[in-house]
Amino acid sequence: MSDPITVVLVDDHQMFRAGVRTELHRAAKAAGAQAGAPIEIEIVGEADETARAVEVIAATRPQVVLLDVHLPGGGGVEVLRQTAPALPDVRFLALSVSDAAEDVIAVIRAGARGYVTKSISGAELADAVRRVADGDAFFSPRLAGFVLDAFASGGAAARDEELDRLTPREREVLRFIARGYAYKEVARELVISIKTVETHVSSVLRKLQLSNRRELTRWASDRRLA
Missing domain, CATH: 3.40.50.2300 (Response regulator)
Structure with missing residues (x-):
């Protein structure tokens, strides 16, 4: 055996x-x-x-x-x-x-x-x-x-370079936002406060040099993250 x-x-x-x-x-x-x-x-x-x-x-x-x-x-x-x-x-x-x-x-x-x-x-x-x-x-x-x-x-390297700027938690929040979840729904899914969700979204926008949630959703959709 x-x-x-x-x-x-x-x-x-x-x-x-x-x-x-x-x-x-x-x-x-x-x-x-x-x-x-x-x-x-x-x-x-x-x-x-x-x-x-x-x-x-x-x-x-x-x-x-x-x-x-x-x-x-x-x-x-x-x-x-x-x-x-x-x-x-x-x-x-x-x-x-x-x-x-x-x-x-x-x-x-x-x-x-x-x-x-x-x-x-x-x-x-x-x-x-x-x-x-x-x-x-x-x-x-x-x-x-x-x-x-x-x-x-060869496209993965460029996408990953941008994603690597985000922490694992920021990526989780990004995915939910891209799927259309409201902040309170994201908070419930991840067992964190709404304020923490807002902080993560602000950080993601800053790191990816995006202006608003609409741009963030489009960015995520282009990379099939939703």
């Missing part, structure tokens, strides 16, 4: 983490039965925010990290920045509800080996984990096109 693939699961929703554990166990068991031998995937740690994720990954050194993109405390990109350079044997697979091109490109630039959305089936996710553990890259089909188009065209 081969050793199990060790996985750390990073997501800020406990119920989702529980569902992933169940689905991975079921899919790995089924695949093992078909192959005549167990192919195990073992969850060796979990985290629900950025700082805790960094701690757990450093302590457990798993083969694969299933990483949500939007986390309290900085997000998936910040987790990658703090762990990937020091742990080259750990491979990261983004697992997110977001299919925005900006999110996909940002985590790949930061060091992730793949990106799948949360609509993926348990069997598909187990296969993605195995392939990433083996050193392959893995993307949901439509998302692979984002990466290929961005890097083939």
Whole structure:
């Protein structure tokens, strides 16, 4: 029997983490039965925010990290920045509800080996984990096109240069504003005050040298952030 693939699961929703554990166990068991031998995937740690994720990954050194993109405390990109350079044997697979091109490109630039959305089936996710553990890259089909188009065209660098001026929280606020959310709705979604939302929007406008919300929405739409 081969050793199990060790996985750390990073997501800020406990119920989702529980569902992933169940689905991975079921899919790995089924695949093992078909192959005549167990192919195990073992969850060796979990985290629900950025700082805790960094701690757990450093302590457990798993083969694969299933990483949500939007986390309290900085997000998936910040987790990658703090762990990937020091742990080259750990491979990261983004697992997110977001299919925005900006999110996909940002985590790949930061060091992730793949990106799948949360609509993926348990069997598909187990296969993605195995392939990433083996050193392959893995993307949901439509998302692979984002990466290929961005890097083939050379356009990603200019877009990312502008986005890199923004903090992870400013990017989150920007995305909601671009989708037409009112300030109070953004505040509710991110569990922050309306005043904090206003401060972030002002900062984004200043950093991107934009004058108003209409220009901000157009800027985000041009980059498929909404």
